[in-house]
Amino acid sequence: MLRAVSATIGVVFGFTLAWAGLAEPDVIRRAMLLDSPYLYEIFAVAVPVAFLGTRALLHFGVHALVTGERVSWERTPVQRRHVVGSAIFGTGWAISAACPGPIVAQLGAGILWSLATFAGLVIGIRLHLAREAAG
Amino acid sequence: MKDFFVAYPPAPLAGALFALCVIAMYATVNGRLGVVGAISDVVERGRRFGWRGSFLLGLLGGAVLFTLVSGRERVGDGYGWLTREFSGVTTVVLLLVAGVLIGFGAKTAGGCTSGNGLTGTALGAKSSWVATTVFFGTAVGVSLLTKLLFGANV
Numbered sequence: 001m002l003r004a005v006s007a008t009i010g011v012v013f014g015f016t017l018a019w020a021g022l023a024e025p026d027v028i029r030r031a032m033l034l035d036s037p038y039l040y041e042i043f044a045v046a047v048p049v050a051f052l053g054t055r056a057l058l059h060f061g062v063h064a065l066v067t068g069e070r071v072s073w074e075r076t077p078v079q080r081r082h083v084v085g086s087a088i089f090g091t092g093w094a095i096s097a098a099c100p101g102p103i104v105a106q107l108g109a110g111i112l113w114s115l116a117t118f119a120g121l122v123i124g125i126r127l128h129l130a131r132e133a134a135g
Numbered sequence: 136m137k138d139f140f141v142a143y144p145p146a147p148l149a150g151a152l153f154a155l156c157v158i159a160m161y162a163t164v165n166g167r168l169g170v171v172g173a174i175s176d177v178v179e180r181g182r183r184f185g186w187r188g189s190f191l192l193g194l195l196g197g198a199v200l201f202t203l204v205s206g207r208e209r210v211g212d213g214y215g216w217l218t219r220e221f222s223g224v225t226t227v228v229l230l231l232v233a234g235v236l237i238g239f240g241a242k243t244a245g246g247c248t249s250g251n252g253l254t255g256t257a258l259g260a261k262s263s264w265v266a267t268t269v270f271f272g273t274a275v276g277v278s279l280l281t282k283l284l285f286g287a288n289v
Contacts, residue, residue: 003189005163010193011200013156013168013249018201019140020149025215032278038146043252045150046157050257053158064165071161075260076245085243086251086266090273092236094281095229097215099248100170100241103234104191108198113214116227120234125171125178127235128242 002066014105023105025097032094092124140205157254160190167258169250170194171241220285244270 020042021027031039056062057071064071093099096117098106103121106114143149160168164186173194176187184191213219217226241247244266246255252270255263 002164002186006160006166006186006190007193007196009156009159009163009168010173010190010195011197012152012159012193013190014194014197014199015201016144016149016152016156016197017194018198019144019205021143023198025217029216029278032274033282034275034279038143041146042150042153045147046153046253047256049151049154050157050253051259053154054161054257057158057161062162064161065163067164069165071165073161073167073258075258076262078262078265081243082245082251082262082266083269085240085245086269087273088236088240089244089247090240090270091277092233092240093248093270094274094277095217096233096237097217100174100237101194101247101249103237104170104174104194105198108195109202111214113218113226113230116230117234117237120231120236121171121174121238122178122234123231124235124238124240125175125242126238128239129175129179 005066013101014108017101017105018109023098023102023109023111028093028097028102032097092120140201153253154257157257167250168254169246171238171247172250174238175242216281216285240270 017023022039027036028039030036054071062071063069089099096103098114098117100121103114103117107118144152157168160166166186168190170191173187173191177184177191180188214226214230217229221229237247241250244251246252246263246266248270251263251266256267
């Protein structure tokens with residue numbers, strides 16, 4: 001049940017990513033060059049709506065339908081890694097005009113170039129895990 | 136049906152659908168929606184991946200479904216500014232390097248565009264607001280720099 005529900009949410013997420021053109025490099029590139037407000041408009045709606053929805057779950061003490069846990073989350077304090085990691089990520093995002101969600105959506109849309117980006121992404125994650133394991 | 140999906144959705148509709156996914160994830164599994172975390176779940180656990188890995192498979196399936204439903208072909212054979220400016224081999228190398236930066240950077244920062252930029256900011260996490268400001272700022276800065284270096288083609 002847990003897997004089925006999260007997979008269903010993934011389907012909606014992936015479908016919306018592809019529909020909104022966020023898997024198309026030129027759409028992201030136009031946003032990064034500040035030639036199109038579309039990506040920013042999407043965020044300007046998504047973040048406040050998600051804020052209100054999650055706050056409502058918290059306020060009414062809702063228990064998650066599948067796990068039964070009371071809805072809650074933890075916030076981590078701002079650390080150096082948030083700045084350094086995001087600067088590295090932002091550089092990769094600018095070059096490829098795709099971030100992790102759109103890279104996977106590109107694979108689903110049959111954009112074979114994204115095989116290279118996805119391979120790099122997995123290598124990057126493995127490098128991070130190896131670095132963490134090494135302490 | 137096809138015609139409906141050929142055009143991009145209005146930004147408020149796309150934004151609301153993304154927000155719905157974030158809310159639904161908490162309402163059902165009490166979990167944070169994030170794609171780099173989902174990929175990491177599969178990388179770390181292989182076939183024994185958890186609900187995050189299932190989300191990733193759903194995401195892939197959603198993109199396949201959209202392609203089938205819409206029949207949209209907007210990308211063509213090339214890959215945006217990279218194939219307009221560079222050869223195919225160079226593009227593959229650049230995408231591979233970009234992928235490494237994305238994977239390593241997003242894991243280090245504890246999230247990507249979805250985990251920090253969408254979910255974390257909606258939860259009011261200061262760390263996510265800082266991360267999002269930095270990755271958006273860096274991406275815009277690097278993109279403008281490449282336009283300056285390579286010209287109008289990009």
